[in-house]
Amino acid sequence: MSNFFEVKNATFQAGRNDKVNNVSFEIKNEGDVVCLLGPSGIGKTTILRSIAGLEKISKGSIFLKGSTLSSDKIHIEPENRNVALSFQENSLFPHHTVQKNILLGAENKKNSKKNINIEEIISLLNLNGILNKYPHQISAGEAQRASLARSLVSGPDLLLLDEPLSNIDQSFKEEIQVKLKQIIKNLKITTIIVTHDSYEAFYLGDYCGIILNNELKQYDEPYNVYHFPNSIEVVNFLNRGVLIPAKVSSPKSLENFELGTITGNFIKPYPIGKDVKLLIQPEDLEHDDKSNLKLNVVDKKFRGSNFIYTLKTGSDLLIPVFVHSHHIHQHEINDKFGIKKPIHIEHLVCF
């Protein structure tokens, strides 16, 4: 059976700097959600615009439900793709009310087979209070939700969301994330979301793509992207750990000259005696006041439910460690901080 959506060896380019080469990924099932993550200006939006048909692609192909949308020879016009794109900036029609804007989305997609309840979407996205207002009378966050509603009610085969929650208040963001996921899953709308927020991507996406250095570096399930990053670039981008030098000492352990023996399961085999760089993530090490392995605290961040202590080794490596915020006592900068031994890390990710 063919994939519901597929990008095959495509090169996306809108400007001189935001070229993304040779991109391939697929969405197997209708209703799946893919999140594309990457730093600003890397070309994520260009990918969405090209899938929507607003930019041409110079190489490769894009397929939806078995039909070619774009290739070097074919270019289906955006109005004939049944693909909806919700822009990051306010793209509501300025001379229509919010309600009319949303209804226009529904009016022009009469062929959609999806059974969409417009009132329900309006209600879920908390738009009832602003329906009669004009775009210039509402906030950026409200405009973004209205734009999202317009895209959803059009019942697209493929929904593209460009930073859909970037203008929404932090306090409201999680609620909208939950509702958005609920709507997309209930209506089985296949969705590609561009975001730079990895937590958002891990929550919303069935799959995540990491775009770095002009290419799609990794495309996998969120759990795998987080725990099994396939390159140092992905580790650095996710910024959730540190790479320390180690030597493989057995099929299930490594040695670091400061932390000692570290046991766990290698995600791919390495020959014994090989020098590698081991990824240590904040949740990998445990705090233990009684341990004789002590490192200096150089920074401390309070994150509500936990603290992240940054510890400095003798060789000036900086290692982050999570500690529950209800832990019996706190450490201050320059204190000695104990690490529980023996160190065991479930997944040993090495490069």
Next chain:
Amino acid sequence: MYYKNINIWYFATFLISLVVAIPIITVFSSFFQNTSNFSEILRNTFLFEYIYNSIVLLVGVLFLTFIIGVGCAYLVSFYDFPGVNFFKWALILSFAVPPYIYAYSLTAFFENYGTAFTILKFIFGEGNYNKLIYKFDGMEGAILSLSFSLFAYVYILTRASFFYQSQNMIDLGKNLGFSKVKSLFSIIIPSARPAIVAGLSLVAMETLADFGAVDFFGISTLTTGIYNSWLSFDDLAFANQLSFYLLIFIFGLFVLENLSRKKAKYHSPTKGGFKKKEKYNLFGWKSFFAFFACFFVLFLSFIFPLSQMLYWTIIFPKNFIDLNFIELSINTLYLVILSSITLIIFSFISNYGNRVSRSKFLNILTTFSVSGYAIPGIILAVAFISFIAWFDNSVIKFFGFDPIKKFFIGSIFGLVLVYFVRFYSLACNGIKSGYEKINRSIDESAYLIGYSKFKTFTNIHIPYLRNSALLIGILISLEIVRELPITLILRPFNFETFATTAYIYASQDLLEAAAVPSLFLIIIASFFILFTSKYILRERHE
């Protein structure tokens, strides 16, 4: 990139821009043509005088418009005094009085046995007052006429700049202990410099392009030289060459104005950083002085010419009865409606064409074609005739067709076509500034909900820009009602407007008869100004 396609919108825009660019190209190409003996004679005799007079006129008008325009803008922007809100918009009424009508009023008032004489006689009885009354004639008259008609350009742009000036900057001046005078010269005027320069550039272009007032006062400038070369000596090529010299001059100013506008953007406040200006309340003699200064300018620029024309209309009622008011109104209205609608429709098309094609070439061509605004009407008219004559004698003759001259010269079609070239910039830039407010993602959203390009144009852009288009239409109408040289040269036989009728009477020294059409022209133009004053004086935060 998507939409770089050459489609129907691209072709339409290309054709519109090309038609508008034809007279400009004709003027430049004329530089390589042969001219008659007249040109040789003129080069050795009057050419220097033309240039000298043009420069003297320019300097005089720029000086006066600077003083009047900046002075009034300063008073209404920074001070509260009786009538300030009235003067704020009333001062732009001077736009309703074209320089040539101002010239008629000035002459009528100060001439021997003119209105001034009558007033003195009425107050003091019989006397030889003609010797006492100063005669504003020749260059002085032309400078005054042009200055009081054109200062509003400087006033409007400077006032807008003052309005958007940061209150913090003025507060800082106070904090440093600056007096009001020092603040004016060290902070307020320097930061409004780009707007003032932009206003003065427009004044300069209009001054160099003026035909009616300088012709009335008998001053030989480059513009009258062009007219004479063509009409009196039948030397179209030399008329075009003179136009070329004038264009170089004007394009210099045009570039200056463009550069200034770019700088002006730099001075705009950032979003959310705007703080409404605190005005000083004036009391006593200061308040009276401010009121009097503004009233004096309003009186001289608008009430005086209006009263003069009204006075003559009343005391010579026969001229009013003789005037074929209905025919002139229909003719004027016909030209106004036809030209405005054509200009707005084609400006919409070319702007949309540029928007969807995203072609650099098309963009450059459009920019080039809108420079037609900088070209005096008289040059456009002459260049248009030159082009049609060339086209008839070469292309049409080559194919053996009937000459097409009759369809273009001395016809409404030709007249509207040249209006089109002259005012295309106004219409095109007006629609463009409306388009700049429509984010491209709005078009793209329309495509994505299934709208075609045409439906996006008709269902999204036109409804959104409807009000802007209406206002631009009225501004174009205002320009066409006042326009003289193009109408004079290209109008069909026996087809007169208020402007041409006034000119014809004035050129025959029948100033009393010129008063009636002039009065109607001022009234119609004032009506258009009242309609658009909010737009002209728009203040986003007010």
